[in-house]
Amino acid sequence: MSSNIVVTTWSLEQTSAADLLPAAAPDGDAVRIVRSEVPSPEFSRFLYASVGGDIRWTDRLGWSHARWREHLERPGVETWVAYEHGTPAGYVELEAQDDGVVEILYFGLIPAFRGRRIGGHLLSYGAARAWDLAERWEGRPPTKRVWVHTCSLDGEHAMANYQRRGFTLFDTEVEEEPDVPAPGPWPGAQLDTPR
Template sequence: MSTVGVTTWWLEQRSLADLVPAHIPDSVSAIRITRAEVPSPEFSRFLYTAVGGDVTWTDRLGWDHARWRAFLERPGVETWVAYDRGTPAGFIELDGSGDGADGNGDGDAGAGAVDGAVEISYFGLLPAFRGRRVGAHLLSYGTARAWDLATRWDGRTATGRVWVHTCSKDGPHALANYRRRGFRLHATTTAEEPSTAPPGPWPGAY
């Protein structure tokens, strides 16, 4: 199997003061962002495949219904969805559960329970909604929700750090978008990974 070099960038904010809110143009002001409070494996999988189908999100494609539900029901996990006139446009998923990056045990496993770290585990837009500054609005709003996450969970440690990683397989503007919102680069890694075609939002879509 052929491989490809993948660069991963790790970014963080250490204070709410680091967040640079996005300017919201009139064309985006009608976008509604709402938390999906009822854990729904079906809905979350739809968002994951609809947003990540063309940027090679594959880590969760093998998750069964029980694994999706177990992840979504962990205290400190939140999904915030942007809607354009009632249609889902994108989502940002926050993981403040302390169990590490999407429960796989990588990243900063356990940090959320110890020092209030919150990971932006997934963030993105459906293709039709990109290039309209919806992403800047959603990332700004979602990062603010990471900083006040403790107010929605009893016994939760106040957020002390918000972190995220993106890689060269993601959309071409992902890294710049995070930096514009005040995230600072703190580590870069490079690894060879199997060369995989984008899976598309459903089998046969491409």
Template sequence: MESTALTTWSLEQTAADDLTPAAAPATVAAGELTVVRAAIPSPGFNRYLYGAVGADVSWTDRLVWDEERWRAFVEQPGTETWVAYERGTPAGYLELEGQPDGVVEITYFGLLPAFRGRRVGGHLLSVGTARAWDLAERWPGRPPTRRVWVHTCSDDGPHALDNYRRRGFRIFDVRTEDTAAGGPQK
């Protein structure tokens, strides 16, 4: 097995004011690009998004999930899926997972290959991060969000880390592991 290094960056925001939204692409003003919450949990839809977005960037950890595992994830309180649509076609998605004590993780974020490089990602990340900050408004009993965090790795798209940093996320941890030695897979 070939040995390769995988670097993982963990990033965070600790106040809603940390968010620096991307300028909305012209397709937003034209009504051609929208970001919508998938309000009805759908294991199959999340599985589709995960596979469609992650196929060429080495997302593998959820490929082994069965229907029940998907259902348990998407139906847990405080978990949301936000989907970018361009003229009715899914362009990308962002998953939020409400964790204890007002922490929200962006568990997955990405675009289908045909939509990369078109400013959709900055807009989707901006909207999704704002929704992480107001998650408690949609989930009664959840504490207000005090921290939003995410991780990305060297296998993700070449602009992922820069997009997070431009949106106001700060690196709080960096790890490099040998993937041949059983390092993490996204």
């Protein structure tokens, strides 16, 4: 018999580019943020599983290659990847919606890169790209609103990071969900443990 857990979901928004309060970039030039311009289901699934594996991101794990490709090829969907010394550290996925709205669909860091001052910078950069998204997509209206949701299963600093970047709360929902174990970055495989 499966059990349920209570999950709180918070939705936050910015209604002007002036709402964005950028975080300082990490010192030096070790961290770069680059748009993944060629839709790659393999790479996007790697990012999704690697960032969300320990915090119960499971919605997309069953997606087929074709479904990933269809999603990534939609006009107005962008993936921005943070690299530290050439290694993927985390990502932001944006989706243009109707009437000048852009949602930050996914944002996060691979566990090994958390706590290294990359998250605030990556979120700042991703939100700025949400605000100027129409400049890269012909026919898209200028962005009027950027929104995101986070939940009580996400990283412990997620909500505070959004608020420090100038996002304000506009909705809270509390629901019971099945208590699904976190699959880890390699669903179905055990993580190596130090000896």
